[in-house]
Amino acid sequence: xxxxxxxxxxxxxxxxxxxxxxxxxxxxxxxxxxxxxxxxxxxxxxxxxxxxxxxxxxxxxxxxxxxxxxxxxxxxxxxxxxxxxxxxxxxxxxxxxxxxxxxxxxxxxxxxxxxxxxxxxxxxxxxxxxxxxxxxxxxxxxxxxxxxxxxxxxxxxxxxxxxxxxxxxxxxxxxxxxxxxxxxxxxxxxxxxxxxxxxxxxxxxxxxxxxxxxxxxxxxxxxxxxxxxxxxxxxxxxxxxxxxxxxxxxxxxxxxxxxxxxxxxxxxxxxxxxxxxxxxxxxxxxxxxxxxxxxxxxxxxxxxxxxxxxxxxxxxxxxxxxxxxxxxxxxxxxxxxxxxxxxxxxxxxxxxxxxxxxxxxxxxxxxxxxxxxxxxxxxxxxxxxxxxxxxxxxxxxxxxxxxxxxxxxxxxx
Numbered sequence: 296x297x298x299x300x301x302x303x304x305x306x307x308x309x310x311x312x313x314x315x316x317x318x319x320x321x322x323x324x325x326x327x328x329x330x331x332x333x334x335x336x337x338x339x340x341x342x343x344x345x346x347x348x349x350x351x352x353x354x355x356x357x358x359x360x361x362x363x364x365x366x367x368x369x370x371x372x373x374x375x376x377x378x379x380x381x382x383x384x385x386x387x388x389x390x391x392x393x394x395x396x397x398x399x400x401x402x403x404x405x406x407x408x409x410x411x412x413x414x415x416x417x418x419x420x421x422x423x424x425x426x427x428x429x430x431x432x433x434x435x436x437x438x439x440x441x442x443x444x445x446x447x448x449x450x451x452x453x454x455x456x457x458x459x460x461x462x463x464x465x466x467x468x469x470x471x472x473x474x475x476x477x478x479x480x481x482x483x484x485x486x487x488x489x490x491x492x493x494x495x496x497x498x499x500x501x502x503x504x505x506x507x508x509x510x511x512x513x514x515x516x517x518x519x520x521x522x523x524x525x526x527x528x529x530x531x532x533x534x535x536x537x538x539x540x541x542x543x544x545x546x547x548x549x550x551x552x553x554x555x556x557x558x559x560x561x562x563x564x565x566x567x568x569x570x571x572x573x574x575x576x577x578x579x580x581x582x583x584x585x586x587x588x589x590x591x592x593x594x595x596x597x598x599x600x601x602x603x604x605x606x607x608x609x610x611x612x613x614x615x616x617x618x619x620x621x622x623x624x625x626x627x628x629x630x631x632x633x634x635x636x637x638x639x640x641x642x643x644x645x646x647x648x649x650x651x652x653x654x655x656x657x658x659x660x661x662x663x664x665x666x667x668x669x670x671x672x673x674x675x676x677x678x679x680x681x682x683x684x685x686x687x688x689x690x691x692x693x694x695x696x697x698x699x700x701x702x703x704x705x706x707x708x
Contacts, residue, residue, distance in 0.1 A: 302342045305351060306335050307432040307506050313355045314429055315404025317363060318411065325457040326366050327359075328429060334359035405430060406517045409485065410470055412456075413478040416463045421456040422481045423488060428453050430514070431489040431507060437496075440692060482518065483531050483587065486511050490535050494542065496693060508539050529578040530588030536571035537594035540564040552699040556603040568598045589618040608637040625657045629666060641670040661690040665700055672707065681707040 310331065317327040334355045348354040412426035427433045439449035470478060493507025515532040522528050544558035575591040593614045600606040615631035628651060636644025648667050651657045668683035681704040688700035 302339060302347065304506055305347065306338055306355075308510070309352045309355055310335060310432050311405045311408055311430045311510075312352055313359055315408040316352075316356050317359055318408060319404055320360070321363060324411070324460040326363060328457065330359045330363035330366060331355070333362045405514060406521065409482055409514060409518075410475070410478055411460065413481040413485065414460055414463055415474070415477060416459050417456055419481060421452055421459070423485050424449060424453050425456040425460070426482075426485040427489060427492075431485070431492070431510065433489070433492060433507070437492060479522070479525070479528070483528060486515050486518070486535075487531060487587070490515075490538075494538060495696075505542065508535070508542070511535060512539060526578050526581050526583050527585040527587050529574055530585060530591045533571045533575040533578065533591035534587055534594055536567045536574070537591060537598050540567035540571065540598060546695070550695060552695045554699075555597065560602070563598065571595065572599065584617075586618055586621045589614055589621070593618075606637075608634055612638050625651055625654055625660075629657070629660075629663055632670075633666060636670050636673070641673040644670050645674075659690060661687045661696070661700075664690065665696075668700075668703065672703075677707040680704075 313334065314328060314331045317331060318324055321327055337358055338351075338355060342348075342351075409426060409430050412429055413422045417425065424438050427438045428435065435450050435453065436446050438453075439446040490508050490511035493504045493509070493511060496504050512532070512535050515528070515535055519525075519528050519532045540563050541555070541558065543564060544560065544562035545553055547553055571591065572595050575588065575595055579588055579592060593611055596607050596611050596614070612631065612634040615627065615634050618627050619631060628647065632644045632647035632651070635647055645667065648663060648670070651663055657663050664683050664687035668680045668687060671677075671680035671683060684700045684704035684707070688697045688704065691697050691700065
């Protein structure tokens with residue numbers, strides 16, 4: 296018998312693969328997702344009691360396929376579609392081994408599903424939201440937190456996105472040529488958001504959701520394998536590897552947050568560091584440098600430093616200045632402010648934070664407040680730092696971050 300958490304992890308891993316299998320087989324994205332959700336519910340109820348089947352993905356595909364046929368048959372207005380499904384799917388096929396489970400296939404449904412969710416008929420926010428839901432396995436609440444919108448708004452956006460995919464009759468195949476290029480930037484951005492949600496969850500009691508980071512890395516590897524000469528895809532994968540390498544040291548024995556400067560670097564994954572450094576070192580000389588490559592280069596400088604004190608902050612500051620030139624982004628400016636403080640002193644960093652505080656997008660951002668608190672602490676202004684730490688703690692939705700920031704304020708008090 297498998298524990299509840301083990302079943303949840305397995306279902307999260309299987310969900311996009313099962314959805315991809317059904318969309319490839321039947322083509323109707325919205326109905327397929329409804330069928331997969333019902334199969335996941337059935338598995339969540341049965342598997343903890345009866346045990347996980349030998350072929351969990353095949354089990355889910357079979358149950359979801361049966362439910363798909365039920366859903367189609369329940370709509371009289373879609374009688375022609377029902378006939379097509381009945382002809383295409385004999386009863387024996389619904390009881391047989393899942394079509395996507397053939398050992399000789401090299402097709403990855405998750406990657407095809409990823410490109411389908413980035414259909415050009417969808418707005419950029421809808422593409423990202425739908426992919427996070429269908430491929431990344433994030434809940435609507437998690438996606439809403441990432442977009443800073445109410446959960447009800449995000450639920451409507453995802454519903455409309457599924458309807459748009461259905462109306463557009465998007466093909467379930469990896470796009471080619473100009474279509475692939477047009478969707479690639481959104482695909483990369485989606486993977487980046489999935490990874491970030493896994494590396495630092497937007498809410499809840501846990502700081503990390505490793506299954507999301509692992510899935511994002513898996514998909515990024517597939518994308519890099521598909522497009523080995525695309526420098527930004529290589530940069531994205533390198534960034535994920537170099538960042539995820541620190542994950543073992545980011546939490547203490549009780550799940551508490553451990554800042555980068557205080558981490559035991561001996562716990563970092565040396566294999567991921569080496570792979571990420573090699574990949575970005577091979578990619579940067581190509582000359583077409585983009586934001587993911589620059590972020591990976593920054594991560595490499597951090598990871599290669601033997602200690603926090605030996606970090607090459609002038610190089611990091613130069614890289615952040617280049618990164619800002621690729622596009623205005625208050626989060627990049629926030630990170631540059633930290634580098635400015637480390638090179639030119641906390642006062643210089645605080646001056647940059649004052650500019651961000653005037654930006655309505657970041658005025659109440661808890662990481663802006665936490666950074667201000669840290670720089671005030673470096674200046675020796677303990678009382679003001681404690682106030683900023685407490686305000687940051689009040690605004691974050693992450694329980695581990697809240698505890699960390701509250702403890703910082705308590706120490707200063």
